[in-house]
Amino acid sequence: MTIALFADRAENWQRYRAPLERAFAERGLEVDLVNDTDAPETVDYIIYSPMGPVQDFAPFTNLKAVLSLWAGVERIEGNETIKVPLCRMVDEGLTGGMVEWVSGHVLRHHLGMDVHICHQDGVWRNGIVPPLARDRKVGFLGLGALGAVCARVLAGLGFDVAGWSRSAKDMEFPTFSGAAGLREILGRSEILVLLLPDTAATRNVLNNETLAVLPKGAVVINPGRGTLIDDDALLAALDSGHLGHATLDVFRQEPLPPEHPFWAHPKVTVTPHIASETRPESAARTIADNIARGEAGQPFVHVVDRKAGY
Protein backbone atom coordinates (compact mmCIF):
# COMPACT_ATOMS: atom_id res chain seq x y z
CA MET A 1 0.00 0.00 0.00
CA THR A 2 1.34 3.40 -1.00
CA ILE A 3 1.09 6.07 1.70
CA ALA A 4 0.54 9.74 0.78
CA LEU A 5 0.62 12.39 3.49
CA PHE A 6 -1.49 15.47 2.84
CA ALA A 7 0.42 18.35 4.45
CA ASP A 8 -1.71 21.48 4.11
CA ARG A 9 -4.20 23.34 6.32
CA ALA A 10 -7.24 21.50 7.69
CA GLU A 11 -9.66 23.45 5.48
CA ASN A 12 -7.82 22.30 2.37
CA TRP A 13 -7.87 18.70 3.60
CA GLN A 14 -11.67 19.02 3.44
CA ARG A 15 -11.52 20.44 -0.12
CA TYR A 16 -8.90 18.04 -1.52
CA ARG A 17 -9.58 14.68 0.15
CA ALA A 18 -12.45 13.50 -2.05
CA PRO A 19 -10.97 14.79 -5.36
CA LEU A 20 -7.65 13.09 -4.56
CA GLU A 21 -9.32 9.78 -3.67
CA ARG A 22 -11.34 9.94 -6.90
CA ALA A 23 -8.20 10.66 -8.93
CA PHE A 24 -6.34 7.72 -7.33
CA ALA A 25 -9.28 5.38 -7.97
CA GLU A 26 -9.55 6.49 -11.61
CA ARG A 27 -5.93 5.43 -12.13
CA GLY A 28 -6.29 2.15 -10.22
CA LEU A 29 -3.83 3.39 -7.57
CA GLU A 30 -4.05 1.89 -4.09
CA VAL A 31 -3.08 4.88 -2.00
CA ASP A 32 -3.68 5.34 1.71
CA LEU A 33 -4.26 9.11 1.91
CA VAL A 34 -3.66 10.52 5.41
CA ASN A 35 -3.29 13.97 6.89
CA ASP A 36 -1.23 12.89 9.88
CA THR A 37 1.17 10.08 10.72
CA ASP A 38 3.12 8.62 13.66
CA ALA A 39 5.41 6.70 11.28
CA PRO A 40 7.12 9.16 8.92
CA GLU A 41 9.40 6.39 7.63
CA THR A 42 6.36 4.71 6.01
CA VAL A 43 5.36 7.74 3.94
CA ASP A 44 5.95 7.47 0.17
CA TYR A 45 4.72 10.90 -0.99
CA ILE A 46 4.11 14.23 0.68
CA ILE A 47 1.45 16.47 -0.86
CA TYR A 48 2.85 19.78 0.24
CA SER A 49 1.87 23.39 0.88
CA PRO A 50 3.92 26.03 2.72
CA MET A 51 0.85 26.58 4.93
CA GLY A 52 0.94 22.94 6.15
CA PRO A 53 2.68 21.31 9.15
CA VAL A 54 5.75 19.75 7.46
CA GLN A 55 8.91 21.85 7.24
CA ASP A 56 11.55 19.25 8.18
CA PHE A 57 11.62 16.37 5.73
CA ALA A 58 14.48 14.46 7.43
CA PRO A 59 12.21 12.00 9.33
CA PHE A 60 10.64 10.84 6.04
CA THR A 61 13.43 8.42 5.30
CA ASN A 62 11.68 6.44 2.55
CA LEU A 63 10.12 9.37 0.73
CA LYS A 64 9.89 9.11 -3.09
CA ALA A 65 8.83 12.67 -3.94
CA VAL A 66 7.41 15.93 -2.59
CA LEU A 67 4.39 17.00 -4.65
CA SER A 68 3.67 20.72 -4.24
CA LEU A 69 0.09 21.98 -4.28
CA TRP A 70 1.46 25.39 -5.26
CA ALA A 71 2.77 26.43 -8.65
CA GLY A 72 5.29 28.77 -6.96
CA VAL A 73 8.00 26.92 -5.04
CA GLU A 74 10.11 29.78 -3.71
CA ARG A 75 9.13 28.95 -0.11
CA ILE A 76 10.31 25.34 -0.37
CA GLU A 77 12.97 25.03 -3.07
CA GLY A 78 15.78 26.07 -0.68
CA ASN A 79 14.77 23.48 1.94
CA GLU A 80 17.88 21.32 2.32
CA THR A 81 16.11 18.54 4.16
CA ILE A 82 14.47 17.51 0.87
CA LYS A 83 16.63 14.85 -0.81
CA VAL A 84 14.03 13.57 -3.30
CA PRO A 85 12.43 15.10 -6.41
CA LEU A 86 10.31 18.20 -5.71
CA CYS A 87 7.47 18.55 -8.21
CA ARG A 88 5.57 21.81 -8.71
CA MET A 89 1.85 22.05 -9.37
CA VAL A 90 0.91 22.33 -13.02
CA ASP A 91 -2.86 22.45 -12.86
CA GLU A 92 -4.92 22.67 -16.04
CA GLY A 93 -7.57 24.52 -14.00
CA LEU A 94 -4.98 26.99 -12.78
CA THR A 95 -3.61 27.38 -16.30
CA GLY A 96 -7.08 27.89 -17.74
CA GLY A 97 -7.95 30.48 -15.12
CA MET A 98 -4.69 32.33 -15.76
CA VAL A 99 -5.25 32.35 -19.52
CA GLU A 100 -8.72 33.81 -19.00
CA TRP A 101 -7.52 36.48 -16.55
CA VAL A 102 -4.59 37.50 -18.77
CA SER A 103 -6.67 37.49 -21.99
CA GLY A 104 -9.40 39.51 -20.33
CA HIS A 105 -7.09 42.19 -18.95
CA VAL A 106 -5.00 42.45 -22.14
CA LEU A 107 -8.23 42.96 -24.14
CA ARG A 108 -9.49 45.42 -21.52
CA HIS A 109 -6.42 47.63 -21.91
CA HIS A 110 -6.19 47.10 -25.67
CA LEU A 111 -9.79 48.26 -26.12
CA GLY A 112 -9.56 51.06 -23.54
CA MET A 113 -12.62 49.69 -21.74
CA ASP A 114 -12.19 51.54 -18.44
CA VAL A 115 -13.27 54.90 -19.80
CA HIS A 116 -16.63 53.36 -20.70
CA ILE A 117 -17.00 51.15 -17.62
CA CYS A 118 -16.24 53.87 -15.08
CA HIS A 119 -17.35 57.12 -16.71
CA GLN A 120 -20.96 56.81 -17.77
CA ASP A 121 -21.51 60.57 -17.99
CA GLY A 122 -23.64 60.92 -21.13
CA VAL A 123 -20.71 61.86 -23.37
CA TRP A 124 -20.59 59.86 -26.64
CA ARG A 125 -16.83 59.29 -26.97
CA ASN A 126 -16.65 57.56 -30.35
CA GLY A 127 -13.62 59.38 -31.68
CA ILE A 128 -10.98 56.90 -30.55
CA VAL A 129 -10.88 53.60 -32.42
CA PRO A 130 -8.28 51.20 -31.01
CA PRO A 131 -5.92 49.57 -33.49
CA LEU A 132 -6.64 45.99 -34.44
CA ALA A 133 -4.93 43.38 -32.28
CA ARG A 134 -2.44 42.66 -35.07
CA ASP A 135 -1.16 46.23 -34.63
CA ARG A 136 -0.87 45.93 -30.82
CA LYS A 137 2.44 44.71 -29.41
CA VAL A 138 2.14 42.51 -26.33
CA GLY A 139 5.24 41.24 -24.52
CA PHE A 140 5.48 38.33 -22.11
CA LEU A 141 8.30 38.11 -19.59
CA GLY A 142 8.50 34.42 -18.70
CA LEU A 143 7.81 31.52 -21.05
CA GLY A 144 7.25 28.72 -18.54
CA ALA A 145 4.10 26.60 -18.40
CA LEU A 146 1.85 29.63 -17.79
CA GLY A 147 3.65 32.27 -19.84
CA ALA A 148 3.93 30.14 -22.97
CA VAL A 149 0.25 29.17 -22.92
CA CYS A 150 -0.94 32.74 -22.32
CA ALA A 151 1.32 34.12 -25.06
CA ARG A 152 0.04 31.49 -27.50
CA VAL A 153 -3.62 32.31 -26.77
CA LEU A 154 -3.03 36.04 -27.21
CA ALA A 155 -1.19 35.35 -30.47
CA GLY A 156 -4.20 33.25 -31.49
CA LEU A 157 -6.43 36.28 -30.82
CA GLY A 158 -4.28 38.12 -33.35
CA PHE A 159 -2.02 40.20 -31.10
CA ASP A 160 1.56 40.94 -32.14
CA VAL A 161 3.09 38.83 -29.37
CA ALA A 162 6.71 38.40 -28.31
CA GLY A 163 8.23 36.60 -25.34
CA TRP A 164 11.33 36.75 -23.19
CA SER A 165 12.96 34.11 -21.03
CA ARG A 166 16.31 33.90 -19.31
CA SER A 167 17.55 31.15 -21.60
CA ALA A 168 16.62 31.19 -25.30
CA LYS A 169 13.40 29.37 -26.27
CA ASP A 170 12.00 28.61 -29.69
CA MET A 171 8.31 29.48 -29.98
CA GLU A 172 5.93 30.19 -32.85
CA PHE A 173 6.26 33.93 -32.09
CA PRO A 174 9.41 36.10 -31.74
CA THR A 175 11.42 35.41 -28.59
CA PHE A 176 14.25 37.18 -26.80
CA SER A 177 16.57 36.13 -24.02
CA GLY A 178 19.30 37.46 -21.77
CA ALA A 179 19.93 41.03 -20.67
CA ALA A 180 20.14 42.51 -24.18
CA GLY A 181 16.97 40.68 -25.19
CA LEU A 182 15.18 42.08 -22.15
CA ARG A 183 15.80 45.64 -23.35
CA GLU A 184 14.61 44.68 -26.84
CA ILE A 185 11.29 43.21 -25.71
CA LEU A 186 10.66 46.04 -23.23
CA GLY A 187 11.26 48.58 -25.99
CA ARG A 188 8.51 47.06 -28.17
CA SER A 189 5.85 46.15 -25.55
CA GLU A 190 2.77 48.40 -25.41
CA ILE A 191 1.27 45.86 -23.02
CA LEU A 192 3.72 43.89 -20.84
CA VAL A 193 2.66 40.73 -18.95
CA LEU A 194 4.86 39.38 -16.14
CA LEU A 195 4.82 35.61 -15.68
CA LEU A 196 8.31 35.00 -14.34
CA PRO A 197 9.06 32.85 -11.28
CA ASP A 198 10.34 34.51 -8.12
CA THR A 199 14.10 33.90 -8.07
CA ALA A 200 17.15 35.93 -7.13
CA ALA A 201 17.58 36.74 -10.83
CA THR A 202 14.02 37.99 -11.40
CA ARG A 203 13.52 40.14 -8.30
CA ASN A 204 12.90 43.77 -9.27
CA VAL A 205 13.21 42.93 -12.96
CA LEU A 206 10.98 45.98 -13.42
CA ASN A 207 12.91 48.84 -11.82
CA ASN A 208 13.67 52.48 -12.62
CA GLU A 209 16.05 51.54 -15.40
CA THR A 210 13.98 48.85 -17.12
CA LEU A 211 10.65 50.70 -16.80
CA ALA A 212 12.23 53.62 -18.67
CA VAL A 213 12.78 51.33 -21.69
CA LEU A 214 9.03 50.66 -22.12
CA PRO A 215 7.29 52.86 -24.71
CA LYS A 216 5.42 55.88 -23.37
CA GLY A 217 1.90 54.96 -22.28
CA ALA A 218 2.71 51.25 -21.85
CA VAL A 219 0.58 49.09 -19.55
CA VAL A 220 2.08 46.60 -17.09
CA ILE A 221 0.05 43.52 -16.10
CA ASN A 222 1.45 41.39 -13.26
CA PRO A 223 -0.22 38.07 -12.46
CA GLY A 224 3.21 36.53 -11.71
CA ARG A 225 4.94 37.42 -8.46
CA GLY A 226 4.89 40.60 -6.38
CA THR A 227 8.66 40.64 -6.09
CA LEU A 228 9.15 41.12 -9.84
CA ILE A 229 8.41 44.85 -9.51
CA ASP A 230 10.12 47.63 -7.57
CA ASP A 231 6.90 49.21 -6.26
CA ASP A 232 8.38 52.70 -5.82
CA ALA A 233 9.81 52.70 -9.33
CA LEU A 234 6.43 51.63 -10.73
CA LEU A 235 4.60 54.41 -8.87
CA ALA A 236 7.15 56.97 -10.09
CA ALA A 237 6.75 55.82 -13.71
CA LEU A 238 2.94 56.07 -13.43
CA ASP A 239 3.11 59.51 -11.79
CA SER A 240 5.49 60.90 -14.40
CA GLY A 241 3.06 59.88 -17.16
CA HIS A 242 5.57 57.46 -18.68
CA LEU A 243 3.36 54.43 -17.96
CA GLY A 244 -0.35 54.39 -18.78
CA HIS A 245 -1.61 51.87 -16.24
CA ALA A 246 -0.67 48.91 -14.06
CA THR A 247 -3.00 45.98 -13.32
CA LEU A 248 -1.55 43.95 -10.47
CA ASP A 249 -2.73 40.64 -9.02
CA VAL A 250 0.26 39.81 -6.80
CA PHE A 251 2.09 41.86 -4.16
CA ARG A 252 5.06 41.72 -1.81
CA GLN A 253 2.59 41.65 1.08
CA GLU A 254 -0.80 39.95 0.73
CA PRO A 255 -3.50 40.92 1.40
CA LEU A 256 -2.24 44.27 0.11
CA PRO A 257 -2.52 46.59 3.17
CA PRO A 258 -5.39 49.12 2.88
CA GLU A 259 -2.93 52.03 3.21
CA HIS A 260 -0.72 50.90 0.32
CA PRO A 261 -0.60 53.64 -2.38
CA PHE A 262 -1.58 51.12 -5.11
CA TRP A 263 -5.18 51.08 -3.82
CA ALA A 264 -5.75 54.81 -4.21
CA HIS A 265 -3.76 55.33 -7.39
CA PRO A 266 -6.00 56.19 -10.38
CA LYS A 267 -3.67 54.35 -12.77
CA VAL A 268 -3.46 51.11 -10.76
CA THR A 269 -5.97 48.27 -10.71
CA VAL A 270 -5.54 45.84 -7.82
CA THR A 271 -7.00 42.35 -8.10
CA PRO A 272 -6.72 40.12 -5.00
CA HIS A 273 -4.46 37.24 -6.18
CA ILE A 274 -7.25 35.64 -8.22
CA ALA A 275 -5.53 35.15 -11.58
CA SER A 276 -4.26 31.71 -10.65
CA GLU A 277 -6.40 29.69 -8.38
CA THR A 278 -5.72 25.97 -8.06
CA ARG A 279 -8.93 23.97 -8.52
CA PRO A 280 -9.01 20.76 -6.41
CA GLU A 281 -10.46 18.50 -9.13
CA SER A 282 -7.79 19.25 -11.69
CA ALA A 283 -4.94 19.62 -9.17
CA ALA A 284 -5.79 16.17 -7.76
CA ARG A 285 -5.36 14.68 -11.23
CA THR A 286 -1.87 16.22 -11.50
CA ILE A 287 -0.87 14.75 -8.12
CA ALA A 288 -2.30 11.34 -9.01
CA ASP A 289 -0.52 11.32 -12.38
CA ASN A 290 2.84 11.84 -10.70
CA ILE A 291 2.20 9.15 -8.08
CA ALA A 292 1.20 6.77 -10.89
CA ARG A 293 4.48 7.57 -12.66
CA GLY A 294 6.48 7.01 -9.46
CA GLU A 295 4.77 3.69 -8.73
CA ALA A 296 5.39 2.53 -12.32
CA GLY A 297 9.09 3.41 -12.07
CA GLN A 298 8.79 6.26 -14.58
CA PRO A 299 10.42 9.66 -14.08
CA PHE A 300 8.32 12.31 -12.37
CA VAL A 301 7.10 15.32 -14.36
CA HIS A 302 7.15 19.02 -13.36
CA VAL A 303 10.31 18.44 -11.32
CA VAL A 304 11.86 21.64 -9.94
CA ASP A 305 15.39 22.46 -11.08
CA ARG A 306 16.60 23.44 -7.64
CA LYS A 307 19.79 25.08 -8.88
CA ALA A 308 17.78 27.45 -11.10
CA GLY A 309 15.17 27.88 -8.40
CA TYR A 310 12.11 26.94 -10.45
Next chain:
Amino acid sequence: MTIALFADRAENWQRYRAPLERAFAERGLEVDLVNDTDAPETVDYIIYSPMGPVQDFAPFTNLKAVLSLWAGVERIEGNETIKVPLCRMVDEGLTGGMVEWVSGHVLRHHLGMDVHICHQDGVWRNGIVPPLARDRKVGFLGLGALGAVCARVLAGLGFDVAGWSRSAKDMEFPTFSGAAGLREILGRSEILVLLLPDTAATRNVLNNETLAVLPKGAVVINPGRGTLIDDDALLAALDSGHLGHATLDVFRQEPLPPEHPFWAHPKVTVTPHIASETRPESAARTIADNIARGEAGQPFVHVVDRKAGY
Protein backbone atom coordinates in the same frame (compact mmCIF):
# COMPACT_ATOMS: atom_id res chain seq x y z
CA MET B 1 -12.07 52.13 -68.35
CA THR B 2 -14.28 51.09 -65.44
CA ILE B 3 -15.90 53.97 -63.56
CA ALA B 4 -16.58 53.73 -59.80
CA LEU B 5 -18.49 56.51 -58.06
CA PHE B 6 -17.65 57.02 -54.39
CA ALA B 7 -20.92 58.12 -52.77
CA ASP B 8 -20.17 58.95 -49.13
CA ARG B 9 -19.39 62.10 -47.15
CA ALA B 10 -16.43 64.26 -48.17
CA GLU B 11 -14.42 63.33 -45.07
CA ASN B 12 -14.64 59.66 -45.98
CA TRP B 13 -13.56 60.41 -49.54
CA GLN B 14 -10.34 61.70 -47.97
CA ARG B 15 -9.96 58.52 -45.88
CA TYR B 16 -10.87 55.98 -48.59
CA ARG B 17 -9.49 57.40 -51.82
CA ALA B 18 -5.87 56.29 -51.44
CA PRO B 19 -6.68 52.84 -49.95
CA LEU B 20 -9.15 52.17 -52.80
CA GLU B 21 -6.67 53.23 -55.47
CA ARG B 22 -4.02 51.01 -53.89
CA ALA B 23 -6.43 48.06 -53.76
CA PHE B 24 -7.37 48.54 -57.45
CA ALA B 25 -3.71 48.76 -58.47
CA GLU B 26 -2.81 45.61 -56.51
CA ARG B 27 -5.41 43.68 -58.54
CA GLY B 28 -4.40 45.22 -61.87
CA LEU B 29 -7.80 46.91 -62.19
CA GLU B 30 -8.06 50.03 -64.31
CA VAL B 31 -10.70 51.95 -62.41
CA ASP B 32 -11.47 55.65 -62.69
CA LEU B 33 -12.48 56.45 -59.09
CA VAL B 34 -14.58 59.63 -58.84
CA ASN B 35 -16.69 61.26 -56.14
CA ASP B 36 -18.97 63.15 -58.53
CA THR B 37 -20.20 62.74 -62.10
CA ASP B 38 -22.20 64.57 -64.76
CA ALA B 39 -22.76 61.35 -66.70
CA PRO B 40 -24.51 58.80 -64.44
CA GLU B 41 -25.02 56.46 -67.38
CA THR B 42 -21.26 55.89 -67.54
CA VAL B 43 -20.95 54.66 -63.94
CA ASP B 44 -20.22 50.94 -63.48
CA TYR B 45 -20.15 50.70 -59.68
CA ILE B 46 -21.41 52.83 -56.82
CA ILE B 47 -19.50 52.63 -53.56
CA TYR B 48 -22.35 53.51 -51.25
CA SER B 49 -23.07 54.85 -47.77
CA PRO B 50 -26.43 56.11 -46.47
CA MET B 51 -24.60 59.33 -45.51
CA GLY B 52 -23.66 60.02 -49.15
CA PRO B 53 -25.43 61.97 -51.94
CA VAL B 54 -26.99 59.12 -53.94
CA GLN B 55 -30.51 57.98 -53.00
CA ASP B 56 -32.07 57.63 -56.46
CA PHE B 57 -30.28 55.00 -58.53
CA ALA B 58 -32.55 55.31 -61.62
CA PRO B 59 -30.19 57.62 -63.58
CA PHE B 60 -27.36 55.04 -63.32
CA THR B 61 -28.66 53.07 -66.30
CA ASN B 62 -25.55 50.94 -66.86
CA LEU B 63 -24.77 50.16 -63.24
CA LYS B 64 -23.34 46.68 -62.50
CA ALA B 65 -23.54 46.67 -58.68
CA VAL B 66 -23.97 48.78 -55.56
CA LEU B 67 -21.15 48.11 -53.10
CA SER B 68 -22.09 49.17 -49.59
CA LEU B 69 -19.44 50.58 -47.24
CA TRP B 70 -21.68 49.56 -44.33
CA ALA B 71 -22.22 46.05 -42.99
CA GLY B 72 -25.82 46.94 -42.07
CA VAL B 73 -28.04 47.53 -45.11
CA GLU B 74 -31.40 48.30 -43.49
CA ARG B 75 -31.29 51.89 -44.79
CA ILE B 76 -30.82 50.82 -48.42
CA GLU B 77 -32.24 47.33 -48.93
CA GLY B 78 -35.79 48.63 -49.47
CA ASN B 79 -34.68 51.14 -52.13
CA GLU B 80 -36.66 50.10 -55.21
CA THR B 81 -34.57 52.16 -57.61
CA ILE B 82 -31.77 49.60 -57.23
CA LYS B 83 -32.11 46.97 -59.96
CA VAL B 84 -28.62 45.47 -59.69
CA PRO B 85 -26.90 43.34 -57.04
CA LEU B 86 -26.46 45.10 -53.68
CA CYS B 87 -23.38 43.86 -51.83
CA ARG B 88 -22.85 44.44 -48.12
CA MET B 89 -19.50 45.23 -46.54
CA VAL B 90 -17.72 42.22 -45.09
CA ASP B 91 -14.52 43.78 -43.80
CA GLU B 92 -11.87 41.65 -42.16
CA GLY B 93 -10.91 44.71 -40.13
CA LEU B 94 -14.50 45.18 -39.00
CA THR B 95 -14.76 41.48 -38.21
CA GLY B 96 -11.48 41.54 -36.28
CA GLY B 97 -12.54 44.58 -34.30
CA MET B 98 -15.89 42.99 -33.46
CA VAL B 99 -14.23 39.75 -32.33
CA GLU B 100 -11.93 41.73 -30.03
CA TRP B 101 -14.76 43.85 -28.57
CA VAL B 102 -17.00 40.81 -28.00
CA SER B 103 -14.20 38.65 -26.55
CA GLY B 104 -13.12 41.46 -24.26
CA HIS B 105 -16.58 42.17 -22.87
CA VAL B 106 -17.49 38.48 -22.49
CA LEU B 107 -14.26 37.94 -20.51
CA ARG B 108 -14.92 41.13 -18.52
CA HIS B 109 -18.32 39.86 -17.37
CA HIS B 110 -17.13 36.26 -16.97
CA LEU B 111 -14.30 37.36 -14.67
CA GLY B 112 -16.38 39.97 -12.82
CA MET B 113 -13.76 42.64 -13.57
CA ASP B 114 -15.88 45.70 -12.85
CA VAL B 115 -15.80 45.29 -9.09
CA HIS B 116 -12.01 45.54 -9.22
CA ILE B 117 -11.80 48.25 -11.88
CA CYS B 118 -14.30 50.61 -10.27
CA HIS B 119 -14.07 49.93 -6.53
CA GLN B 120 -10.47 50.30 -5.42
CA ASP B 121 -11.36 50.76 -1.76
CA GLY B 122 -8.66 48.75 0.01
CA VAL B 123 -10.85 45.68 0.53
CA TRP B 124 -9.16 42.40 -0.52
CA ARG B 125 -12.12 40.59 -2.14
CA ASN B 126 -10.54 37.23 -2.92
CA GLY B 127 -13.47 35.08 -1.88
CA ILE B 128 -15.17 34.83 -5.26
CA VAL B 129 -13.42 32.67 -7.85
CA PRO B 130 -15.21 32.68 -11.21
CA PRO B 131 -15.87 29.30 -12.82
CA LEU B 132 -13.58 28.27 -15.63
CA ALA B 133 -14.74 29.28 -19.11
CA ARG B 134 -15.76 25.68 -19.84
CA ASP B 135 -18.38 26.03 -17.10
CA ARG B 136 -19.71 29.37 -18.43
CA LYS B 137 -22.56 29.24 -20.93
CA VAL B 138 -22.41 31.92 -23.63
CA GLY B 139 -25.19 32.25 -26.22
CA PHE B 140 -25.04 34.02 -29.57
CA LEU B 141 -28.19 35.23 -31.30
CA GLY B 142 -27.22 35.52 -34.95
CA LEU B 143 -24.77 33.27 -36.81
CA GLY B 144 -24.00 35.46 -39.82
CA ALA B 145 -20.49 36.53 -40.80
CA LEU B 146 -19.90 38.30 -37.48
CA GLY B 147 -21.83 36.06 -35.10
CA ALA B 148 -20.29 32.83 -36.36
CA VAL B 149 -16.72 34.16 -36.10
CA CYS B 150 -17.24 35.59 -32.61
CA ALA B 151 -18.88 32.38 -31.38
CA ARG B 152 -15.99 30.32 -32.76
CA VAL B 153 -13.36 32.49 -31.05
CA LEU B 154 -15.17 32.31 -27.70
CA ALA B 155 -15.48 28.53 -28.09
CA GLY B 156 -11.74 28.50 -28.80
CA LEU B 157 -11.17 30.31 -25.50
CA GLY B 158 -12.96 27.39 -23.86
CA PHE B 159 -16.43 28.86 -23.24
CA ASP B 160 -19.49 26.62 -23.42
CA VAL B 161 -20.88 28.32 -26.54
CA ALA B 162 -24.20 27.87 -28.33
CA GLY B 163 -25.76 29.81 -31.20
CA TRP B 164 -29.18 30.62 -32.58
CA SER B 165 -30.26 31.66 -36.06
CA ARG B 166 -33.64 31.94 -37.76
CA SER B 167 -32.94 29.02 -40.07
CA ALA B 168 -31.00 26.01 -38.82
CA LYS B 169 -27.21 26.11 -39.21
CA ASP B 170 -24.63 23.42 -38.61
CA MET B 171 -21.68 24.64 -36.58
CA GLU B 172 -18.98 23.00 -34.47
CA PHE B 173 -20.93 24.04 -31.33
CA PRO B 174 -24.61 23.43 -30.42
CA THR B 175 -27.07 25.46 -32.48
CA PHE B 176 -30.76 26.24 -32.19
CA SER B 177 -33.25 27.78 -34.59
CA GLY B 178 -36.84 28.96 -34.80
CA ALA B 179 -39.08 30.16 -31.99
CA ALA B 180 -38.75 27.05 -29.83
CA GLY B 181 -34.98 27.10 -30.25
CA LEU B 182 -34.91 30.74 -29.17
CA ARG B 183 -36.43 29.84 -25.80
CA GLU B 184 -33.94 26.98 -25.44
CA ILE B 185 -30.85 29.09 -26.02
CA LEU B 186 -32.16 31.94 -23.86
CA GLY B 187 -32.79 29.49 -21.02
CA ARG B 188 -29.15 28.36 -20.99
CA SER B 189 -27.29 31.67 -21.65
CA GLU B 190 -25.52 33.23 -18.67
CA ILE B 191 -23.98 35.69 -21.13
CA LEU B 192 -26.02 36.52 -24.25
CA VAL B 193 -24.48 38.27 -27.28
CA LEU B 194 -26.76 39.85 -29.92
CA LEU B 195 -25.42 39.83 -33.48
CA LEU B 196 -28.64 39.67 -35.48
CA PRO B 197 -29.40 41.93 -38.43
CA ASP B 198 -32.14 44.55 -38.15
CA THR B 199 -35.19 43.10 -39.88
CA ALA B 200 -38.92 43.05 -39.21
CA ALA B 201 -38.44 39.58 -37.70
CA THR B 202 -35.67 40.56 -35.28
CA ARG B 203 -37.02 43.85 -33.93
CA ASN B 204 -37.58 43.63 -30.15
CA VAL B 205 -36.37 40.03 -30.10
CA LEU B 206 -35.47 40.81 -26.49
CA ASN B 207 -38.74 41.90 -24.87
CA ASN B 208 -40.53 41.31 -21.56
CA GLU B 209 -41.37 37.75 -22.48
CA THR B 210 -38.01 36.62 -23.85
CA LEU B 211 -35.93 38.42 -21.20
CA ALA B 212 -37.84 36.44 -18.56
CA VAL B 213 -36.49 33.20 -20.07
CA LEU B 214 -32.85 34.16 -19.39
CA PRO B 215 -31.38 32.69 -16.19
CA LYS B 216 -31.32 35.00 -13.18
CA GLY B 217 -28.25 37.22 -13.17
CA ALA B 218 -27.66 36.87 -16.93
CA VAL B 219 -25.68 39.52 -18.82
CA VAL B 220 -26.81 40.92 -22.19
CA ILE B 221 -24.17 42.21 -24.62
CA ASN B 222 -25.46 44.03 -27.73
CA PRO B 223 -22.98 45.01 -30.44
CA GLY B 224 -25.60 44.20 -33.12
CA ARG B 225 -28.46 46.64 -33.67
CA GLY B 226 -30.30 48.94 -31.25
CA THR B 227 -33.70 47.78 -32.49
CA LEU B 228 -33.13 44.20 -31.26
CA ILE B 229 -34.00 45.24 -27.70
CA ASP B 230 -37.16 46.72 -26.17
CA ASP B 231 -35.39 49.33 -24.02
CA ASP B 232 -38.13 49.59 -21.40
CA ALA B 233 -38.28 45.81 -20.98
CA LEU B 234 -34.49 45.70 -20.55
CA LEU B 235 -34.55 48.43 -17.89
CA ALA B 236 -37.37 46.65 -16.04
CA ALA B 237 -35.46 43.33 -16.07
CA LEU B 238 -32.34 45.08 -14.71
CA ASP B 239 -34.31 46.93 -12.03
CA SER B 240 -36.10 43.80 -10.85
CA GLY B 241 -32.74 42.07 -10.33
CA HIS B 242 -33.52 39.42 -12.94
CA LEU B 243 -30.66 40.57 -15.21
CA GLY B 244 -27.16 41.21 -13.88
CA HIS B 245 -25.90 43.73 -16.43
CA ALA B 246 -26.25 45.02 -19.98
CA THR B 247 -23.34 46.23 -22.11
CA LEU B 248 -24.70 48.05 -25.15
CA ASP B 249 -22.84 49.43 -28.17
CA VAL B 250 -25.84 50.25 -30.42
CA PHE B 251 -29.03 52.18 -29.78
CA ARG B 252 -32.28 53.20 -31.43
CA GLN B 253 -31.00 56.78 -31.44
CA GLU B 254 -27.28 57.54 -31.84
CA PRO B 255 -25.54 59.29 -30.27
CA LEU B 256 -27.52 58.05 -27.27
CA PRO B 257 -29.12 61.24 -25.83
CA PRO B 258 -27.51 62.38 -22.54
CA GLU B 259 -30.85 62.10 -20.74
CA HIS B 260 -31.44 58.45 -21.73
CA PRO B 261 -31.75 56.27 -18.58
CA PHE B 262 -29.09 53.83 -19.90
CA TRP B 263 -26.36 56.38 -19.14
CA ALA B 264 -27.17 56.70 -15.44
CA HIS B 265 -28.09 53.07 -14.80
CA PRO B 266 -25.55 51.30 -12.56
CA LYS B 267 -26.13 47.99 -14.37
CA VAL B 268 -25.70 49.37 -17.90
CA THR B 269 -22.44 50.03 -19.74
CA VAL B 270 -22.79 52.23 -22.82
CA THR B 271 -20.08 52.11 -25.48
CA PRO B 272 -20.44 54.56 -28.39
CA HIS B 273 -20.92 52.27 -31.44
CA ILE B 274 -17.25 51.27 -31.51
CA ALA B 275 -17.52 47.48 -31.67
CA SER B 276 -17.59 47.40 -35.44
CA GLU B 277 -15.64 50.07 -37.17
CA THR B 278 -14.84 49.67 -40.84
CA ARG B 279 -11.14 50.23 -41.50
CA PRO B 280 -10.42 51.83 -44.90
CA GLU B 281 -7.45 49.59 -45.82
CA SER B 282 -9.32 46.32 -45.41
CA ALA B 283 -12.70 47.66 -46.60
CA ALA B 284 -11.03 48.88 -49.81
CA ARG B 285 -9.77 45.35 -50.47
CA THR B 286 -13.33 43.98 -50.16
CA ILE B 287 -14.66 46.58 -52.64
CA ALA B 288 -11.81 45.91 -55.07
CA ASP B 289 -12.34 42.15 -54.85
CA ASN B 290 -15.98 42.51 -55.87
CA ILE B 291 -15.14 44.87 -58.75
CA ALA B 292 -12.52 42.39 -59.93
CA ARG B 293 -15.15 39.64 -59.86
CA GLY B 294 -17.63 41.79 -61.78
CA GLU B 295 -15.07 42.71 -64.42
CA ALA B 296 -14.10 39.05 -64.85
CA GLY B 297 -17.76 38.03 -65.28
CA GLN B 298 -17.83 36.13 -61.97
CA PRO B 299 -20.74 36.37 -59.54
CA PHE B 300 -20.42 39.02 -56.82
CA VAL B 301 -19.96 37.95 -53.19
CA HIS B 302 -21.73 39.28 -50.07
CA VAL B 303 -24.89 39.94 -52.12
CA VAL B 304 -27.89 40.99 -50.01
CA ASP B 305 -30.95 38.74 -50.12
CA ARG B 306 -33.42 41.57 -50.43
CA LYS B 307 -36.47 39.43 -49.64
CA ALA B 308 -34.95 38.36 -46.32
CA GLY B 309 -33.66 41.87 -45.71
CA TYR B 310 -29.99 40.98 -45.09
